[in-house]
Amino acid sequence: MSIQRLTRELRPHASPAGRHLRLAVSLALLALPLAGCGTGGLWDKFMAKDDTFVDEPADKLYNEGLFLMNEKKDVKGATKKFEEVDRQHPYSDWARKSLLMSAYASYQAGDYDGCIGAATRYVTLHPGSPDAAYAQYLIAASHYDQIPDISRDQGRTEKAIAALEEVVRKYPTSEYATNAKTKMEGARDQLAGKEMDVGRYYMQKRDYTAAINRFKTVVTQYQTTRHVEEALFRLTEAYMTIGIVGEAQTAAAVLGHNFPDSKWYKDAYNLVKSGGVEPEENKGSYISRAFKKLGLG
Template sequence: MYKTLITCFILLICSFTQSYANDLEKTETELYEEAVGLFDQKKYKQAIRAFRKIEDLYPFSYWAMKAKLLSGISHYNMGDYSGAASDMDNYIYVYSNGEDLSYVYYLRVLSYYMQINKVQLGQQTAYKALELATEYINLFPNSEYTEEMKEKVKLITEHILAKEYSIGRFYLKRGEYLAAIKRFQNIISNKDSSYFPKSVSCLIAAYSALGLDLEAEQYKSLLARNIKGSDEIPHESKQT
């Protein structure tokens, strides 16, 4: 049994060594073209392995840089958003002056965006995606993707506020009014959010329950001004 395992291990090493020996006989360009061929055929797992070989054999080269980008796109197209984000993080770290940097940052935002959890779950990834989308807008204000990033910021912000609202409602129902107030106050700084009027209404309820009538009246006035300043109260956004 032990000898059999040793034999299999030796054969595996020999096969691996032969494979790399064959690759060394090809130029970097030839290896890249073969990898791109697999990518074009949507054979993403094979393409990723081929791109990785280029990075191993020719680290920090131009084609290794291109291979890293296409490896990330391959992961993204497979639905492996964590792998795509990792590839883009590595690209930014290694090729900080890469020619595709704007697109790499863009794909990194999308990779995190696609991993955002439902409102009922933790939202660490949502906060990270919001941070990266904001960073993108600041770094590449004239990019063709900037407007899309601005929309992503709005969508992610609304998603995060949905989580804050759900927690606030939970505390309000339990009679934990101070905790509820803190959550709703986090929301009302975003007056364009669909959760703004509902959060103000909840603040009125929380302060009234605490017997703080002056504060409740202030929020009633704020709600009245908001309703008067708009044609209608925005509908609750769809929770993901």
């Protein structure tokens, strides 16, 4: 679905509910003088301005929203128009379209919470709509765009991955599934980078067990990220330091088998050689099993 199709102008149609409401009010007003002098208060209530009686055509509000968003670049103003369609015409097809446009406009404005709220509501109310995949993708993209630097807590990254997985799971054949997979790899790379950052910190503190646990996470959960080569080298380094030579040999061997031209392999090879051994894979090691599971071993 293209945004052009979403934003095209549709032919306005009559609102029977609006006509019925105006007719009922007119009849009530005509009847008031017959009730005598005691009706002043009631008459004043009918004559007073009451916004609940404002019933602008849905297509007019919708197209005004499109104009504000596309021509005036007034995303906030456009969002208000789309929300007004939903308020005044909650069960119309225009309301459905406006809800999605409200989510899109919020995303464009960087109002990610607003986008997530509107898109989630759309998916909940219209799960069978052809545009539900796009709404779900907007939710995921809003989380993804808020991924923080690796020095900070990665809770938002985990939310992004969960939302992106939902796009792929629910709409595997949609045009958004491919983009979701690409973003998912980027988010996973971020989580792996966080593990590496913490692992290197522990290495500097000579807390080798804590460091190994971090590098192990990268090797077992994020083998397809760009950080796995360094993680294998760091495992080689940490295991050699604490004297678990067999695991060091395995880490170096798996690194050489999968990334023979990597600079990290050259360092790992020289490290085990300096300890008087060669890289040698233990097939029973978690390192070996992690790569066999992906068909990389």
